[in-house]
Amino acid sequence: MTDRTTYETRRGEGGETHQVTGASAGKQGHGTLTSNQGIPVSDNQNSLKSGRRGPTLLEDFVLREKIFHFDHERIPERIVHARGSAAHGYFELTHSLSDVTSADLFQRVGDKVPVFVRFSTVAGGAGSVDTPRDVRGFAVKFYTREGNWDLVGNNIPVFFIQDAIKFPDLIHAVKMEADRAFPQAASAHGTFWDFVSLMPETTHMLMWAMSDRAIPRSLRTMQGFGIHTFRFVNSEGKSTFVKFHWTPKLGVQSTVWDEALKLQSADNDFHRRDLWEAIASGNFPEWELGVQLFDEEFAASLPYDVLDATKIIPEELLPVKPVGRLVLDRNPDNFFAETEQVAYCPANIVPGIDFTNDPLLQGRLFSYLDTQKSRLGTANFHQLPINAPKCPMHNFQRDGMMQMVVPKGRANYEPNSLDQANEESGPRECPATGFRSFERQTGKEEQGDKLRVRAELFADHYSQARLFWKSLTASEQAHVASAFVFELSKVEFQHVPPRMIANLLNVDKRLGERVAEGLGIDLPDANPCAREPLELEPSPALSIQKNMLETLEGRKIGILIADGTDAAMLDQVTAAVRAAGATAFLVAPKVGSVKLSSGEAIAADGQLAGSPSVLFDALAILLDEKATKKMLSEAAAIQWVMDGFGHLKAIGHTQASLPLLQKAGIEPDEGITGLDAHFLKAAAKRFWEREPKLRSLA
Ligand code: HDE
Numbered sequence: 255m256t257d258r259t260t261y262e263t264r265r266g267e268g269g270e271t272h273q274v275t276g277a278s279a280g281k282q283g284h285g286t287l288t289s290n291q292g293i294p295v296s297d298n299q300n301s302l303k304s305g306r307r308g309p310t311l312l313e314d315f316v317l318r319e320k321i322f323h324f325d326h327e328r329i330p331e332r333i334v335h336a337r338g339s340a341a342h343g344y345f346e347l348t349h350s351l352s353d354v355t356s357a358d359l360f361q362r363v364g365d366k367v368p369v370f371v372r373f374s375t376v377a378g379g380a381g382s383v384d385t386p387r388d389v390r391g392f393a394v395k396f397y398t399r400e401g402n403w404d405l406v407g408n409n410i411p412v413f414f415i416q417d418a419i420k421f422p423d424l425i426h427a428v429k430m431e432a433d434r435a436f437p438q439a440a441s442a443h444g445t446f447w448d449f450v451s452l453m454p455e456t457t458h459m460l461m462w463a464m465s466d467r468a469i470p471r472s473l474r475t476m477q478g479f480g481i482h483t484f485r486f487v488n489s490e491g492k493s494t495f496v497k498f499h500w501t502p503k504l505g506v507q508s509t510v511w512d513e514a515l516k517l518q519s520a521d522n523d524f525h526r527r528d529l530w531e532a533i534a535s536g537n538f539p540e541w542e543l544g545v546q547l548f549d550e551e552f553a554a555s556l557p558y559d560v561l562d563a564t565k566i567i568p569e570e571l572l573p574v575k576p577v578g579r580l581v582l583d584r585n586p587d588n589f590f591a592e593t594e595q596v597a598y599c600p601a602n603i604v605p606g607i608d609f610t611n612d613p614l615l616q617g618r619l620f621s622y623l624d625t626q627k628s629r630l631g632t633a634n635f636h637q638l639p640i641n642a643p644k645c646p647m648h649n650f651q652r653d654g655m656m657q658m659v660v661p662k663g664r665a666n667y668e669p670n671s672l673d674q675a676n677e678e679s680g681p682r683e684c685p686a687t688g689f690r691s692f693e694r695q696t697g698k699e700e701q702g703d704k705l706r707v708r709a710e711l712f713a714d715h716y717s718q719a720r721l722f723w724k725s726l727t728a729s730e731q732a733h734v735a736s737a738f739v740f741e742l743s744k745v746e747f748q749h750v751p752p753r754m755i756a757n758l759l760n761v762d763k764r765l766g767e768r769v770a771e772g773l774g775i776d777l778p779d780a781n782p783c784a785r786e787p788l789e790l791e792p793s794p795a796l797s798i799q800k801n802m803l804e805t806l807e808g809r810k811i812g813i814l815i816a817d818g819t820d821a822a823m824l825d826q827v828t829a830a831v832r833a834a835g836a837t838a839f840l841v842a843p844k845v846g847s848v849k850l851s852s853g854e855a856i857a858a859d860g861q862l863a864g865s866p867s868v869l870f871d872a873l874a875i876l877l878d879e880k881a882t883k884k885m886l887s888e889a890a891a892i893q894w895v896m897d898g899f900g901h902l903k904a905i906g907h908t909q910a911s912l913p914l915l916q917k918a919g920i921e922p923d924e925g926i927t928g929l930d931a932h933f934l935k936a937a938a939k940r941f942w943e944r945e946p947k948l949r950s951l952a
Pocket of ligand 1: 332334338419563598615617623626
């Protein structure tokens, strides 16, 4: 095992290490500021000058080193998934999978493995907003006893393209446009829709990307998927296909589009902050890992190809078996050293897990290792603490830029016949426990002439897009149709929207018509299909609304207070909210001091203008008559209520604050309640049925 943290000096012929000892060693304690060479710094405020008002001297090595290092603080951001947030935690096995895989982490129930999980958006740069309409990355590094396993997935179970060779085109098309460098973090622009409308294989993924899945409320309320079909291999060498699913304990929750847009201005870091605060306050986010297991025969019975990453296997057809829990319980100590430098790679797998021939996965196996060299600058990036395995690691790879390890001995090659007894000869391969690729007897489909082709069933581009559409509620369908209208309305190439609609007509005739009507353009003819779509059974599991958990756990309730707020009622509401597992966040016109009815002065958590209601899952308004009157001429207060209503949230209020609701144009419905038990129940929901009265959807 390599030792990465010794601060010892290496000296002398024999290469033995010595601690710095002697009289001078203790002189600079932990508190002393030093240069990178360990030289104590006497003044960190002033550079060295010739005279009081004279020029700065080149010999000021303290200044030069500090600025030199600062100048090089940035590394290239990820070409995709640049914006991300991460946390440490563990994976705990709840059901053994020893019958299907020999992977050590899946053997013993109760075993825990440390993990580092990074969530990300795809299209935007590292400094972009957290809430654009976009796919989210869900990358998990398991530090297992048999090495690192990276499950580098997304929050949507399919992907845009089927073959890795199209990935650079897809990403070029979706990122900011080449000449003008906008829009940032948005797929609503010409080049993206030009590309995808020419690539019918993207249709299924587009349906998901236009759905509420792409505007999650929190990173804690997203599902995650391995997407590709992988293999498990057991101790007898038998293989089973596997698809991986992460299910959030809090259920899947999303925003409404107007809310996502407003969150971009309310809090650029909305998801990052939410994850951080949840962990810091001990509300550890949790997911269940589930697997879909199947064999070759089952795969062959499906009307689609399991090697095609644009397809799912509905869980109604093949249930998801729970196997363990993922808990995130520690925020990173340092964003750069951990979140920025973590290097995931789908090729990092452990004995008992293997790849399939999915042509998208195969391309990824090359890409991630390659990109790390460009981002982290050296082939030794695996030595960074966040990337290093937590199990012993020995081999004969040596040297390279930024070598952190000081290997001992003469053997840097194998075979060798140096003294084994003294471990001078180094490590050896182990046929019994080492990783072995699954030796599949390949059929005629998997071998033969070199061909640049796709397998036959890959040509079905619409059946599962239709399946997804049919699985949604009417409200979710309206969101999808409206998202297509929104995005296509930003496309200035006039020939592109009709071409996209021509694809959508193959998914569902009404969907195509609704998008055309929403844009106000003529309906084109449907595109010819390479393969006629099949009428597959809907999968209710794919709908967010049908599966939403009505719980307050993990949510944040905004409570509007002001001078005069009833102290007893405030106590009651905050206690009830906290007892239900939610956070109570007090919003007031003045953050420093609010004088309650009892005469007690309390501080609020946020100032009204800086705490818009998009930040909360439900709202409570605890104003008295006088404060309400004042708020009637306060735009931020009116907007607070109006947006809460428009984003389909529950609003509990005192009788005295009713005029504020009226001023905001609110027509009472089931979600508008008093501040009693009804409010707590309502606060766990979104009121989808309110939406058609508020905005016209496509
Ligand atoms: Fe990635 N992808 N990807 N990708 N991907 C990267 O690796 C790539 C794909 C995913 O939090 C890059 O370290 C190719 C599918 C996540 O650090 C890069 C192809 C899925 C992350 C790369 C794909 C993903 C990445 C950029 C097509 C879902 C962020 C920086 C063959 C299963 C990981 C990096 C993190 C990151 C290449 C397709 C997920 C360039 C070539 C499909 C979650 O290597």
